[in-house]
Amino acid sequence: MERLADRIILAWGFKRVLLAVLAGAFGVLALPPIGFFAAMFVSFTLLVWLVDGAAAAPNSSLVGRLWPSFVTGWLFGFGYFIAGLWWLGHALMIDAEEFAWALPLAIFGLPAVLAIFYGAATALARILWSDGVGRIAALGASFGLLEWARSVLFTGFPWNAIGYGMTPVPLMMQSAHVIGIMGITALSVFIFAAPALLGTKQGARVGVPLAMLLFAAHLGYGAYVLYGSPAPRVPAADKSAIVRLVQPMIDQTAKMDTDGDRAAIFEKHLRLSAEAPKEGGRKPDIIVWPETAIPFILTDNQDALTRIADTLDDNQVLIAGAVRAEDMGPGNPPRYYNSIYVIDGHGQIVAASDKVHLVPFGEYMPFESVLNQFGIQNVVEMPGGFSAAATRQLLTLPSGLKLYPLVCYEIIFPDEMTGDIGAASAILNITNDAWFGATPGPYQHFLQARVRAVETGMPLIRDGNSGISALVNPRGEIIAGLALNETGFVDATLDGFRPAGNPPRSRQAYFWLIEILLFAIASGSRAGFIFKPN
Template sequence: MDGIAGRIMLLSGWRRAALAIAAGLLTVLALPPFSLFAAPFISFPILVWLIDGLPADPSKGILRRYLPAFWTGWCFGFGYLAGGLWWLGNALLVEADTFAWALPLAVLGLPAVLAIYYGLAGLLARILWSEGWGRIAALAAGFGLAEWLRATALTGFPWNAIGYAAMPVPLAMQSVSLIGLMGMNVAAVFVFAAPALVGTRRGLAPGLMIAALLVAGHLVFGLWRLSTPPGPPLDPPMTLRVVQPVIDQAQKLDDAARAAIFETHLALSAAPPAEGGRRPDVIVWPETAVPFILTENPDALARIAEVLQEGQVLVTGAVRTEDAGAGLPPRYYNSMIMIDHQGQIIGAADKVHLVPFGEYLPLEDLISAAGLHAVAAAMPGGFSAAAQRMPMTLPGGRILYPVICYEAIFPAEIGDDALASAALLNVTNDAWFGDTPGPYQHFLQSRLRAVETGVPMVRVANSGISASIDPFGRVQKGLNFGVAGAFDVDLPPRAAPIFPPSGQSRNGLILQLIALAVAIFSRMSFVFREN
């Protein structure tokens, strides 16, 4: 391995850039639907050796000293993000006549912009670089900061944060309840990069020992948490029916198909329970399942009332409209709406975190002047964002915590108040992305929100993957991608959270600061030895 490390360090020019991009692409294989856990143990050592090989001549200016590290991190990030996000282009092809021109921006432009965060990770790591295992801590600290920025800056887009690569199965998911996704990003990069020490023999023993302790602690904690009993069962029990209709996105946009789409949802909702099963208390349809404004269509509410039995409620994704005042156009919200057996709307929750360019247009006046609109919102101005998340209180007092579509990828969107709910309810429409890695990646990220909070999740997707997920991330029951149907499931009990979501964030910050402190100390020791 020494020879491989040496050859990588000596690379320059386009060969260095190409290898960094290839290493980023390789890392994608650790994510669904591939879940090849070994991939980052190859890609991150390559990144370490590439940074090892950068010149460290103090006589050069700051730009010439550190720009190559930024460029190396950017290339790695571009490969990772382009390989992990190319499927976004599928959404533009649903209305290809309008949006196909933007395909290069989605497939290459967005990864190129997001890779700037990984360039900053490489830059910070290079500033704190040293000879021994401290450089692995520097890289972990750099990526931890980069992922935090990616999750928060400019509305945030933390899709496929590096930490997810270390959590493919429930056994490996439990640590996120302790240190959160931010902490997992830091720990994962340290462990993934540790094999680089074998190739250079510098800091080998302490670095591998720390990595081994992190892995052992990760797995032992997972075993312990999976062995802990959940909380007391719900009394009385609560049964939900999950409806997965698998409506093609092009069909959803066809006005002539609206009535048939609505009847498909009703037919799946009206099916009798399986033999010996309980009648569902709550029926859930996916995001934007209702293809018209319910408040403007009393006949649709009457049809829903015909299907629901006494005491049942329907929670459905739908577009909600609201009068904005005299002379102003109405506001539109991407919402969950709750309807009782009499066809009355008894509750609603609006989406808080909208998708830029998908549900609204940043710099709207400038962009709309060119005749463009948000991809998933054809109405003028797109959707409006809710000021705050409003839990949905069912008849009888139980609470469902609404998480609409990609809100599920933001740990910070799940507040401490979620701990009082019976379940996280995630409705989504991944039909925009077809049978690509996108829906599988989205499902993994959604599952982790249940593990973080200790609250079960019911996930309802138009095209899949729909599932009931217990508070340890285990799938109770579900329908895979592209399988139309419905299933009933008794809601599992909550688990006692290790820390509330806010506490996990603090723990992740502590781990980030520890990695940063180690990197700074190692760098200072290295400088003193040189002098």
């Protein structure tokens, strides 16, 4: 292993570039749909050795000394994000005539921008780099900090944070309830990078056992929660609720076709909602449709509300994604919102919530007035784009059940789990991943949604047009669901709560404590106070 480490450290030119890109790309094997978490050990071991060899001229300025490490991290991130996000280009090919020109921007441009965060992480780590265990502590702390920054800066995009590579199954998700996905990210990088110490024979006697201890604690806590802790508390009212997830599998081109048969799309949703329960089960209390399931402005179509009332029993409730229009007065165009409606058995809208965190370039156009001059439009064709709601409104059902609504990719943001979430009984996430076809995207989206359920300790109701639709319990386990690109419905009982505790502020506090400890280890190691390499 020492010989391999030396070869990686001394690599230069095109070979070094290729190694860095491939190291990042290989790590994506840890993410869905493959979930081979061990791939990250290879990726970060190679990254440590590459940063070891990222030396600058002795008389260089601070920027000059850090630049080789920044480039190494950027190349690593470029490979990671290309391999992990290439499927975004599928959305542009839905309307290829209009958006095919932007395909290189989606496949290469966005990864190039996101890779800046990883370049900054390796540059920051290089400041505290040492010969021993301190350098992997510096790498873990730096990646934790920059992944957090990626989740909040410029509206945020924490998709595929490194920590998700450590959470492929429920056994490995449970730590998220204590330290959150960002805390898992920081510690995961430390663990994944530990084998690099074996190749350089410096810091291995301390770093490898410490990494093994952290990994064992991660697995051990998961095993305790799943198999050793008391069963979650389940309020009787929630336990009795049967939820039907409707997955209509409407082709995205049909949803976008303004001349298409919108009535047929609507009727397909109604037909799946009205089908008898399988195996003689009880009728569902709550029926859920996916994001933008209703293919017209519902409030302008009383006949549609009548059809819904005819389909539902008096005691049933429909939760459906729809576009909501808001009249802004004479002479002003309406505002449109990506919304969720709750409709009772009499066809009345009894609750509604609008999406807060919109997708840039998808649902709204940053710098719209400037970009429109060059003919650049939103992927979703909506005059003026969607508007964002100022606040998130809980959905209160006639039964008193409260749901915390998240539309599409809002659920990938840990910081969105705030406000009134403590008053909710479950998380509701509706989405339309048909934009991305049978690619890794929907699988990655679903994993992140499951981790949110574990973080918050709340059951998750997730419904997608093309999947993956599922009811997930507070431990991230799938109660019932429908596979990607499957048409149909599934009925299941809404599972209950994990015992109350560990609110979001606690997870944030633990994350920052982890960051402080890792930076302290890195600083002490570099100064020679602790963990001396020899």
